[in-house]
Amino acid sequence: MLQTPSQTVGPYFAYGLTPEQYLYDFKSLVGNQLVNPIDQPDAITISGNVIDGQGQVITDAMIEVWDAQNKLFGRFGTGTDPKSRFIFHTIKPGSIDGQAPHLSVIVFMRGQLIHSYTRLYFSDEDELNEKDVVLNAVPQERRQTLIAPKNATGYEFNIYMQGEQETVFFEV
Amino acid sequence: MSDLTYNLFDRKVQPPYLAPDYKSTVLRAPTKPLVVIKQSLSELTGPVFGEMHVGPLDHDLTKNARINGEPLGERIVVHGKVMDENGRPIPHTLIELWQANSAGRYVHKVDQHDAPLDPNFLGTGRVLTDADGKYKFYTIKPGAYPWGNHYNAWRPNHIHFSLFGPNISTRLVTQMYFPGDPLLQYDPLFLAVPPKGRDLLVSQFDLSITEPSFALGYRFDFVLRGTHSTPFENR
Numbered sequence: 001m002l003q004t005p006s007q008t009v010g011p012y013f014a015y016g017l018t019p020e021q022y023l024y025d026f027k028s029l030v031g032n033q034l035v036n037p038i039d040q041p042d043a044i045t046i047s048g049n050v051i052d053g054q055g056q057v058i059t060d061a062m063i064e065v066w067d068a069q070n071k072l073f074g075r076f077g078t079g080t081d082p083k084s085r086f087i088f089h090t091i092k093p094g095s096i097d098g099q100a101p102h103l104s105v106i107v108f109m110r111g112q113l114i115h116s117y118t119r120l121y122f123s124d125e126d127e128l129n130e131k132d133v134v135l136n137a138v139p140q141e142r143r144q145t146l147i148a149p150k151n152a153t154g155y156e157f158n159i160y161m162q163g164e165q166e167t168v169f170f171e172v
Numbered sequence: 173m174s175d176l177t178y179n180l181f182d183r184k185v186q187p188p189y190l191a192p193d194y195k196s197t198v199l200r201a202p203t204k205p206l207v208v209i210k211q212s213l214s215e216l217t218g219p220v221f222g223e224m225h226v227g228p229l230d231h232d233l234t235k236n237a238r239i240n241g242e243p244l245g246e247r248i249v250v251h252g253k254v255m256d257e258n259g260r261p262i263p264h265t266l267i268e269l270w271q272a273n274s275a276g277r278y279v280h281k282v283d284q285h286d287a288p289l290d291p292n293f294l295g296t297g298r299v300l301t302d303a304d305g306k307y308k309f310y311t312i313k314p315g316a317y318p319w320g321n322h323y324n325a326w327r328p329n330h331i332h333f334s335l336f337g338p339n340i341s342t343r344l345v346t347q348m349y350f351p352g353d354p355l356l357q358y359d360p361l362f363l364a365v366p367p368k369g370r371d372l373l374v375s376q377f378d379l380s381i382t383e384p385s386f387a388l389g390y391r392f393d394f395v396l397r398g399t400h401s402t403p404f405e406n407r
Contacts, residue, residue, distance in 0.1 A: 171209070
């Protein structure tokens, strides 16, 4: 059988997919707290922008993150933060399947007829990152696009759809 | 790692990233080739959702946002099956959906289309497939609405869907259209799908599930990426 073709998530996904975040009266499936930061002293914040080919911040993207090691999943739209960031509260995963710690990231937005897969790796895992089979499948000059620098509260991960810093997207 | 891997997106039916007639793709489509990676536990294990994620009225958009009456418009019932490419049903998988109301207006705050909101219709719901991969939900037929892509651009009637299947590799976000819609031939989103895939996005009118004196029936099946056991390296 043939796969059902993908179509864009469009500009109006918020009340269907991220209703509580955008203050619609419908219960969200999941939000951006993969863990409750109050209960988890080792919680980290992951935040970033999604940026288009002219360097403009995209305010209607939806980001999903999946931590297979801890079985944690989150979803957040870039339309509510004053800086149009996506923000996730989670814990840093450990290694899984012989790979360096990472989160799977899925990017949806108006203007994407089919979603994009990328990964977030952590800047303080140099040793494991150097051995990681996926990072090593990426041309070295583009590897940094997948490695989120550490900041005061967690990690910053900006997703560039195009341009010199274009994020690496995967055929998964 | 498992040698049971999921098929990649089938480019014979899937739309490309860049489709210039759909203007928003121009600055948002990745330009560099995708990096092919071997599927690992990260790609093959979840997330999984179940009954606890679906509320009692989530499958009935004609009831789940009532305030002082029934929503306006043509009631419809949509049913179908979620399968993989091998035709195997995918049981207990979550479907999320959202749509415009019968006047072609989305509840979303950004939608400025000058058509009325319906106080009794939100336009979003969820449904889980049963043990045979089947699903059914009730809603109001969505209206067409204008958008700014080009002069006199109108989106055909459609319902948005989000599906997970067993893991992130099978993730699908799509739109279901209605048979005979004259706007399909002008819609750059629909036309971005290769000709071989287009019919797969159009539901079929189904008298057998049409409910007498109540709701017209439409059938729409979903086919998510399936597995094959050929070792990845040899493909």
